Amino acid sequence: MKTTVRRDVLTLPAAAPGPENPLPPLLPLRNVHTLDERAKEGLPRDMARQLGYAPLSSPLPTRVRDAYGRERTDTAVDVIVVENDKLRATVLPGYGGRVHSLLHKPTGRELLYRNPVLQPAAFALNGAWTSGGIEWNIGATGHTTLSCAPVHAARVPAPDGGEMLRLWEWERLRDVPFQVDLWLPEDSDFLHVGVRVRNPHEKPVPVYWWSNVAVPDDRRVLVPADEAWHFGYTGTLRKVPVPVYDGADRTYPRNSEYPADQFYDVPDGARRWMAALDDAGHGLVQTSTDLPRGRKLFVWGTGAGGRRWQEWLTEPGTGGYAEIQSGLARTQLEHVRLDAEAEFSWLESYGPLSASADRVHGEWAGARDEVAARLADALPREAVDAAYEAWLPSADTEPGETLATGSGWGALEVLRAGHKVPGTPFAESTLGPDQAPWLELLHTGAVPEPRKVVPPGPTLVAPHWRDMLETAPARPLAEYHLGVAQWHAGDRAQAVRSWERGLELAPSRWPLLRCLAVADRAEGNTERAADRYAEAFDDLCQERRDDGPVWTVATAALGREAITALLAAHRTEAARAVWDRLHEATRAEGRFRLLEAQLLYAEGDMEGVRAVFDSGFEAADLREGAETLGELWTAATGEPVPERYDFRMRPAEG
Incomplete structure (x- = not known):
């Protein structure tokens, strides 16, 4: 079948995100990802600089979403499906454009952790957030304020002449437009995702981006790195070896007792990739062009608190999950400078990977080499670079049929300043009472x-x-x-x-x-x-x-x-x-x-x-x-x- 982009409806048990809190959030909601000043000593110079660059003082101008409950009812949720013979990607445009499911059709394997419910919890920078799938985190350290908000969506011609799904919005914390193009070439096992963040202003802006992928936690997480920056909930950042530290192999999420982040130190020049593979050597691999240098593993841990949080975000009996992430900086505690009237753009690819189970679960160097080799067979590095070059001319293509509508804030900014943002129109028709x-x-x-x-x-x-x-x-x-x-x-x-x-x-x-x-x-x-x-x-x-x-x-x-x-x-x-x-x-x-x-x-x-x-x-x-x-x-x-x-x-x- 040719690649198709279509609207559909998915029925899920859902708790509504609730109305916005009318009180302006003058202070940040939480500070769990702040770093003790003493911990910055001895860090790489660029990391230390970016750790102190433009931290968020509050979620303004967005409003807090905290009026949701815990009672879930079967709810018809609008989705957009991008599909070919090999993959079916299901996207939630009303929840920040999250990819809810990525199904490999020949094997029937779900490549992501697919949350069976939509349950808001207070993890986003402005409150309501849901777990599972792939989310696009832009703005500042934490989960995007768009977690439970609609984004614009439309069909766009794909580089190969087929169809592509474009998602876009005006990110309000940093006052910048961004787009996410989901492109599934015909007969391809890999979903390509072109990302662009633009600064239309005459001054630099701080930028934050992490693509957050939920995967079942019974996998081994593999990445081309021998060291990582470990960040726990005690406010410290320390260098640790990979895979074993403190007596346990931490590339298995269930080997950690408490929630923690591991930001892998991928060497310069190495191919950027990350995989989560099960006992049989099957699972998901994510790779990208070179701009997103960061790769991260987040684990909830096996302790009582971590187990409780996972039940809180879904429902008992659905299995645990971990997060593998790809970002612009080494760690999520950093923000990156985007110069005036400049842009960041890159391409990510997501797909199935099968490798030798013995090698995947063997010693670290052999496991890494096995996954790198199988990835090279399935999707060579040159193919990702070529897909990026093919996508770039399409990034400015004006969208066709509208599939979903986001907020009117981008339209207001375009009217105010006359910004030229080809490929991501912010129509005056989207202006509403808030504007x-x-x-x-x-x-x-x-x-x-x-x-x-x-x-x-x-x-x-x-x-x-x-x-x-x-x-x-x-x-x-x-x-x-x-x-x-x-x-x-x-x-x-x-x-x-x-x-x-x-x-x-x-x-x-x-x-x-x-x-x-x-x-x-x-x-x-x-x-x-x-x-x-x-x-x-x-x-x-x-x-x-x-x-x-x-x-x-x-x-x-x-x-x-x-x-x-x-x-x-x-x-x-x-x-x-x-x-x-x-x-x-x-x-x-x-x-x-x-x-x-x-x-x-x-x-x-x-x-x-x-x-x-x-x-x-x-x-x-x-x-x-x-x-x-x-x-x-x-x-x-x-x-x-x-x-x-x-x-x-x-x-x-x-």
Whole structure:
């Protein structure tokens, strides 16, 4: 059969990602991938430089997705299928363009770990993320903010005259457009993926890219390297030998007890590839042109916390998985400079590989050589380079039939600056309500005041939008947005002044009070933060117009922050008063059951804390590396943490 690109529908048990949190994320959600400064000593110079280059200060301008739950229902999910005689790739355009499945048709083997459910969890830079398949991580250290967001998709003529699937979006953390072209030549066993990241601006931008491939964890992971940089959840980066260190062969994911990253030190000039092969020597191989120098293995480990996380992301009985990844830098703690009006482009290839099982599972040098030889037979290095050269002229080809639609943010940027981005059109038809106020600011120089009482919309924080906000009429909503943009730029004192100016005339005070409360907490002013949070929540409760989804989400988000701040100030009665004013359905959610247990603990009611745990709850947006559940259980009961509440990702201290 000729290669085809078609739309289809796949029914999966899914928990919806939920509405966006209306409170601007002024601070990062987590810091589990930060590196102790002392650990940077002795690192290669370019690595040390890139480790300190443009770290993310918050997920702005994106909003947090944390209102999802754990209840899954059979859901019809739009997919795009790219297929020939040998492979069938199933893509989820509504989930960042993730490749959900890569099936080798002659053998019937699924080459990826295919998650049987869609269950959001708090791993993305802005919250909701799902596991499995191949995801395209762009932006900054961590999982992309597009994990549970739609991207644009369309048919494009392939280099060989067939069809190709193009995915593209405007990445908002770094303000750059990117594209992913999935090309499956006729009769080919390999899916080619052309990737391009462009910087349309007059200044350099930091870029981050890791293609993340989930594979079953009963494989051996092979890569052309004898050393790796090991990063655990204790904030250290150290060089280790491959395959054996600390008494175990770590190329087998199940030989590690705790979650960890291994960033392989592939020698310069060596072919870039990585494979995960089973007991019989069968599995997946990924290779690329030379630009993506990084190769990584992530393991969950066999400890209680790692097993619990895997159950959390899928469902019991579906088997564990590991991640093999390919990126632009040696490690995921680095960002790479992309010069003004320049681009990065490369080609990746994914396909089946079969090798001698005895050699694959034998001594390391022989295993590596065997896989390299079989890869050379199946897809020579020269063939990958030739496919890249063949794809490059197609990268600018204008898409044909639209298969899926992403956001309107790219269209807004193209309108603002007149960017020329051939091959990735951002049509004005994609502009929507979120972009409307910014379109008016662009055309009139003023931020429109809302026509009805609603929570503020998203804030744009890039320098060009901040400049426009600074010259806009100083009305309350403009001051609110300006303060958020100034805060993001690092000018916290000026942000506070903008919010305070807006507060003087604002008919809706709670958004400004909440921002000021965050600023107080960041400065260590716990008492004033508590005062402002209490005032903000009271103002919201008086202002909200109904119990519809918009106000329910806003009340839940602000109430949660207010209770946490009030507990930090040891004001339990005030925290209880906020709790009592939350919607009953909100208080029944798992994440608020955890908050209730924390409130009961602060009130000294240990029996009440235990009763909450004994009733069973699941805090859906529990964050990677979080130890809150176990710490609270131990503090309240003095007993070992039950398995269902054990999410530890590192050894116990001491």
